[in-house]
Amino acid sequence: xxxxxxxxxxxxxxxxxxxxxxxxxxxxxxxxxxxxxxxxxxxxxxxxxxxxxxxxxxxxxxxxxxxxxxxxxxxxxxxxxxxxxxxxxxxxxxxxxxxxxxxxxxxxxxxxxxxxxxxxxxxxxxxxxxxxxxxxxxxxxxxxxxxxxxxxxxxxxxxxxxxxxxxxxxxxxxxxxxxxxxxxxxxxxxxxxxxxxxxxxxxxxxxx
Amino acid sequence: xxxxxxxxxxxxxxxxxxxxxxxxxxxxxxxxxxxxxxxxxxxxxxxxxxxxxxxxxxxxxxxxxxxxxxxxxxxxxxxxxxxxxxxxxxxxxxxxxxxxxxxxxxxxxxxxxxxxxxxxxxxxxxxxxxxxxxxxxxxxxxxxxxxxxxxxxxxxxxxxxxxxxxxxxxxxxxxxxxxxxxxxxxxxxxxxxxxxxxxxxxxxxxxxxxxxxxxxxxxxxxxxxxxxxxxxxxxxxxxxxxxxxxxxxxxxxxxxxxxxxxxxxxxxxxxxxxxxxxxxxxxxxxxxxxxxxxxxxxxxxxxxxxxxxxxxxxxxxxxxxxxxxxxxxxxxxxxxxxxxxxxxxxxxxxxxxxxxxxxxxxxxxxxxxxxxxxxxxxxxxxxxxxxxxxxxxxxxxxxxxxxxxxxxxxxxxxxxxxxxxxxxxxxxxxxxxxxxxxxxxxxxxxxxxxxxxxxxxxxxxxxxxxxxxxxxxxxxxxxxxxxxxxxxxxxxxxxxxxxxxxxxxxxxxxxxxxxxxxxxxxxxxxxxxxxxxxxxxxxxxxxxxxxxxxxxxxxxxxxxxxxxxxxxxxxxxxxxxxxxxxxxxxxxxxxxxxxxxxxxxxxxxxxxxxxxxxxxxxxxxxxxxxxxxxxxxxxxxxxxxxxxxxxxxxxxxxxxxxxxxxxxxxxxxxxxxxxxxxxxxxxxxxxxxxxxxxxxxxxxxxxxxxxxxxxxxxxxxxxxxxxxxxxxxxxxxxxxxxxxxxxxxxxxxxxxxxxxxxxxxx
Numbered sequence: 015x016x017x018x019x020x021x022x023x024x025x026x027x028x029x030x031x032x033x034x035x036x037x038x039x040x041x042x043x044x045x046x047x048x049x050x051x052x053x054x055x056x057x058x059x060x061x062x063x064x065x066x067x068x069x070x071x072x073x074x075x076x077x078x079x080x081x082x083x084x085x086x087x088x089x090x091x092x093x094x095x096x097x098x099x100x101x102x103x104x105x106x107x108x109x110x111x112x113x114x115x116x117x118x119x120x121x122x123x124x125x126x127x128x129x130x131x132x133x134x135x136x137x138x139x140x141x142x143x144x145x146x147x148x149x150x151x152x153x154x155x156x157x158x159x160x161x162x163x164x165x166x167x168x169x170x171x172x173x174x175x176x177x178x179x180x181x182x183x184x185x186x187x188x189x190x191x192x193x194x195x196x197x198x199x200x201x202x203x204x205x206x207x208x209x210x211x212x213x214x215x216x217x218x219x220x221x222x
Numbered sequence: 223x224x225x226x227x228x229x230x231x232x233x234x235x236x237x238x239x240x241x242x243x244x245x246x247x248x249x250x251x252x253x254x255x256x257x258x259x260x261x262x263x264x265x266x267x268x269x270x271x272x273x274x275x276x277x278x279x280x281x282x283x284x285x286x287x288x289x290x291x292x293x294x295x296x297x298x299x300x301x302x303x304x305x306x307x308x309x310x311x312x313x314x315x316x317x318x319x320x321x322x323x324x325x326x327x328x329x330x331x332x333x334x335x336x337x338x339x340x341x342x343x344x345x346x347x348x349x350x351x352x353x354x355x356x357x358x359x360x361x362x363x364x365x366x367x368x369x370x371x372x373x374x375x376x377x378x379x380x381x382x383x384x385x386x387x388x389x390x391x392x393x394x395x396x397x398x399x400x401x402x403x404x405x406x407x408x409x410x411x412x413x414x415x416x417x418x419x420x421x422x423x424x425x426x427x428x429x430x431x432x433x434x435x436x437x438x439x440x441x442x443x444x445x446x447x448x449x450x451x452x453x454x455x456x457x458x459x460x461x462x463x464x465x466x467x468x469x470x471x472x473x474x475x476x477x478x479x480x481x482x483x484x485x486x487x488x489x490x491x492x493x494x495x496x497x498x499x500x501x502x503x504x505x506x507x508x509x510x511x512x513x514x515x516x517x518x519x520x521x522x523x524x525x526x527x528x529x530x531x532x533x534x535x536x537x538x539x540x541x542x543x544x545x546x547x548x549x550x551x552x553x554x555x556x557x558x559x560x561x562x563x564x565x566x567x568x569x570x571x572x573x574x575x576x577x578x579x580x581x582x583x584x585x586x587x588x589x590x591x592x593x594x595x596x597x598x599x600x601x602x603x604x605x606x607x608x609x610x611x612x613x614x615x616x617x618x619x620x621x622x623x624x625x626x627x628x629x630x631x632x633x634x635x636x637x638x639x640x641x642x643x644x645x646x647x648x649x650x651x652x653x654x655x656x657x658x659x660x661x662x663x664x665x666x667x668x669x670x671x672x673x674x675x676x677x678x679x680x681x682x683x684x685x686x687x688x689x690x691x692x693x694x695x696x697x698x699x700x701x702x703x704x705x706x707x708x709x710x711x712x713x714x715x716x717x718x719x720x721x722x723x724x725x726x727x728x729x730x731x732x733x734x735x736x737x738x739x740x741x742x743x744x745x746x747x748x749x750x751x752x753x754x755x756x757x758x759x760x761x762x763x764x765x766x767x768x769x770x771x772x773x774x775x776x777x778x779x780x781x782x783x784x785x786x787x788x789x790x791x792x793x794x795x796x797x798x799x800x801x802x803x804x805x806x807x808x809x810x811x812x813x814x815x816x817x818x819x820x821x822x823x824x825x826x827x828x829x830x831x832x833x834x835x836x837x838x839x840x841x842x843x844x845x846x847x848x849x850x851x852x853x854x855x856x857x858x859x860x861x862x863x864x865x866x867x868x869x870x871x872x873x874x875x876x877x878x879x880x881x882x883x884x885x886x887x888x889x890x891x892x893x894x895x896x897x898x899x900x901x902x903x904x905x906x907x908x909x910x911x912x913x914x915x916x917x918x919x920x921x922x923x924x925x926x927x928x929x930x931x932x933x934x935x936x937x938x939x940x941x942x943x944x945x946x947x948x949x950x951x952x953x954x955x956x957x958x959x960x961x962x963x964x965x966x967x968x969x970x971x972x973x974x975x976x977x978x979x980x981x982x983x984x
Contacts, residue, residue, distance in 0.1 A: 153366070
C-alpha cells in the first residue's frame with residue numbers, strides 16, 4: 015500500500031511538471047556586514063536569459079530567521095501577510111508602481127523593495143527589505159527592518175537586531191537561485207495530491 | 223517555509239513584543255525614520271602645566287569616535303534618552319543604526335563609565351544632539367536609512383536652528399563659514415574628513431563645543447537655575463548680604479533647564495555670547511577723565527562712541543605690573559611694584575587665562591610693539607634686566623642698541639618694549655608651555671603702513687592741538703629700522719620656530735592668513751601706549767592703525783563670526799579706590815588674605831596659605847611678597863568694546879553700562895566668552911574672578927578683607943554683562959579719575975549687554 019502511494023505521487027508530480035508554462039520559484043538571501051541575514055523566496059518568470067526575474071509574487075522574507083509576519087495586539091493586527099514588491103524610480107528617487115519590478119541575480123542591478131504596504135503610496139511599512147542601487151543618485155544600500163519584532167521591548171521600534179543596514183551594499187552578498195518549477199493553477203490540485211502522497215509516505219517512514 | 227511556521231507559532235520575541243505593544247497606544251508601529259551614523263567628535267589630550275619646559279607639554283587633539291554611547295530618538299525633546307525612546311548603543315567604531323515610528327531629534331548620551339572617546343575613559347557626561355531638520359535633509363526616502371552623524375557640530379547646528387531661527391541649510395552654511403570648512407564636511411565624523419584643513423578646523427571646533435556641551439550636562443545634572451546661568455547674583459536671593467538686591471530672584475530665574483536650553487546657556491555663559499576673536503589694545507597710565515572727550519585722541523573717542531562704553535571700569539593696582547598680572551590671571555598675588563617676578567607657585571588650568579585657553583583647545587597671542595629682533599632659543603638680549611634665558615630672551619626687557627637708528631636719529635632704547643607689559647610672561651607655567659614662544663609675536667603701528675588689502679592707513683592729525691605733528695610718525699620709523707636690522711642679521715621669527723624671516727608686523731600677516739589667536743593681547747611699545755608721551759595723537763594713531771587692520775580683515779566682515787576690539791588701560795591714575803574683588807578696607811588685614819578654594823567654592827585653608835612661600839624655580843629661589851601688603855585697587859580707566867556685529871549693523875552701538883567692573887571682571891568676562899569656567903560652580907573661575915557677591919557671602923568668614931564692606935555689589939566681581947540694574951534711588955560710587963555717568967541713580971537708559979551680538983547662541 016505504501017509503495018503504491020509513493021508511485022502515485024511520483025506520477026502526479028510528473029504530470030504537473032509537464033504542464034508548467036513559465037512561473038518559477040526563487041530563493042534569495044543577503045548577508046549584511048554585521049552578520050545579520052535576510053532570506054526568503056518569491057515566484058516569478060525569468061527574463062534576460064535567466065539573469066533576471068519579473069512577475070514577482072508569493073513573496074516571503076525573514077530577517078535573522080524571524081518572518082515578516084503580522085502581529086496582533088488587543089485584537090488589532092499589524093503588518094500584512096502579503097508582501098508587495100515596488101520598484102525604485104531613480105528619477106523620482108522614490109518607489110513607484112509605474113515600473114515593473116525586476117529582480118536580478120547580479121546584485122549590482124537591483125532596485126526594489128519588499129514590504130507589507132504599497133511603497134508607492136505608503137512609506138510606513140511594518141517590515142521591509144529595500145535594495146537600492148541607484149547610480150544616478152549615488153545610492154547603493156540595503157535595509158532590512160522588522161519593526162514589529164524588535165528586541166527593544168520598551169519601544170517596539172526597530173533596533174540593532176531587527177534592523178540591518180548596509181550602505182554601501184555589497185553586491186556579491188546577494189544570492190538568488192531558482193529552486194523548482196511552479197505549476198499553473200489548473201494543474202495544482204493534481205500536483206498537490208501527488209506531493210501529498212509523497213509527504214505521507216515520507217511521514218510514515220519517519221514514524222516507523 | 224520558516225516564516226509561515228513562525229507566523230503560526232509566534233516566537234518568544236513576538237510574544238514579548240506583543241505584550242509590550244499592548245501597553246502602547248493603538249497607533250501604527252510602522253517606521254517613518256531609519257537612521258544610521260556615527261557618534262563622533264574629537265579627543266583632547268590635555269596639556270601638562272609645570273614651571274619648567276622639561277616638565278610641561280602642550281595639548282594635542284585627534285578626531286575621535288565614541289563607543290558605548292546611548293543613542294535615541296528623543297521623543298520628549300528634552301535632550302535625554304528616556305524610557306520609551308527608541309534607543310541603541312554605539313559600536314566600537316562609534317556607529318549606530320536606529321529607527322522610529324515618530325520623527326524626533328536624535329540624542330547621543332556620552333556616559334561616564336560606559337562610553338569611551340577614542341578608547342579613552344569619559345570623565346564627564348556629555349550630550350550631543352541632531353535636529354529633526356538634519357534627519358529630514360539626509361532622508362532620501364523614509365524607507366531608506368538616512369546617514370546622520372551625531373557630533374558636537376551637529377549640536378551646534380541644532381542650537382542655531384532652535385535659537386536663531388535659521389533653516390537647517392543656513393545653520394550648516396553659517397557654521398561652515400565660521401570655522402572655515404566646507405559645508406559638506408562639517409557634519410561628517412572628523413575621522414571621515416579627508417581635507418586636512420577642514421579636519422583641523424572641525425576637530426578644533428569639536429573640542430571647543432564639547433567643552434561647552436559638557437558644561438550644559440553639568441547644569442542639568444546639578445539643577446542650576448536660570449538665574450545662576452545668566453549671572454544674576456541676586457539669585458538665589460542674597461538680600462541679607464547685598465542691600466541693593468536689585469533684581470531679586472524671579473520665578474523664571476529660579477527655574478531649572480533641560481539639555482536644549484542648558485546647551486544654549488553653555489554658549490552664553492552668564493549671558494556673554496561666545497566670541498571667535500577678541501583683540502585687546504592695552505594703553506598705559508591714563509584715567510578715564512583724561513582720555514574721554516580729549517581732542518588729542520579723536521579715534522579712541524570715536525570708537526568709544528560707536529561701540530560700548532563702560533563708565534565704571536576700575537583698574538587694580540599701581541604701578542603697571544600688578545595690573546598686567548591681573549589681566550593675565552585675575553590676581554596680582556600681592557605684588558605692589560614692577561618687580562619682574564615670575565609666579566611659579568600659581569599653576570594649573572585655572573591659574574591664568576593662557577593656561578585655561580590652552581586647556582580648552584583655544585589659541586592666544588600676545589603681540590608686542592617694537593619687539594627687538596632676536597633669534598629663537600638664544601640669549602640675544604644678554605645684559606637685559608632679567609634672569610631667565612630659557613625662553614630665548616622673551617623674558618627680557620629689550621636692550622638698548624645704538625646700531626638701530628630711527629629716522630629721527632635717535633637710537634633704539636630699552637624703554638620701547640617693556641616685558642612687564644606682557645601679561646603672559648610672568649606666569650611661569652604659561653611661559654614654560656611649548657607654545658609660549660610661538661604665541662609671543664610682533665605688531666607694528668607704523669605710520670601709513672598698509673591694511674590687509676594693501677591700503678595705506680592714514681591719520682587725520684587733530685588740528686586743534688599744539689603737539690608736534692611728527693610725533694606720531696616715529697613708530698613707523700622704528701619698525702622700519704628694526705626690520706632692516708633683522709634682515710642685516712639674517713634673523714628668523716621665533717614664533718615660526720625659526721622657519722621664516724623676521725617680520726616686524728606678524729600681526730598683519732596673521733590677520734591676512736586668519737592665523738590670529740582667539741584671544742589677542744596687543745601691547746604697543748611705550749611710545750605708542752601713552753606711557754612715554756601721555757595723551758597724545760601718536761597713541762591714538764597706533765590704536766587706529768590696529769583697528770583699521772582688523773576692520774580690513776575677512777574676520778571682521780564675516781557676520782557668522784563674533785569679533786570684539788577692546789581698548790583699555792592698565793592704570794586709572796589719580797585714585798586708589800578699589801572695586802570688584804578688591805576691598806579698600808584692608809587696613810585691618812591680619813594675617814594676609816591668600817586663601818584657597820576648591821572648584822565648588824568651598825574654603826579649604828587660610829593660615830597655612832596666608833604666609834609667604836618659597837619655591838625653587840629654574841634653579842632659583844623665589845619668594846613672593848606677603849599677600850597682606852597687596853594692592854587696594856586703582857582708579858577708573860576708559861574701557862570700550864567695539865564689535866563687528868555693531869559695525870555690520872546687526873546690533874546697536876553707542877550704549878553704555880554704569881555698573882562696576884574691573885580688570886578682574888574683564889578676566890571673568892573672558893572666561894565666559896571663551897567657555898573657560900562654570901557659572902554653576904563659583905569656584906571654577908580663576909583666582910579673584912570668583913569673588914562674586916554670592917561667593918563673598920558664602921565665604922565671608924574667611925575673607926576678612928570684605929568683612930567691612932559697605933557695598934558688596936561694588937566690591938564683588940561680576941561679568942560685564944549689564945545684568946545688574948541699579949535700584950531707583952541708589953547712587954553710584956564715582957571714583958576720583960572717573961567721569962560721572964549720565965545716569966547716577968536707578969537703571970541705565972538701556973540695560974543692553976554691550977557685548978551682545980546678533981548671534982546670541984549657537
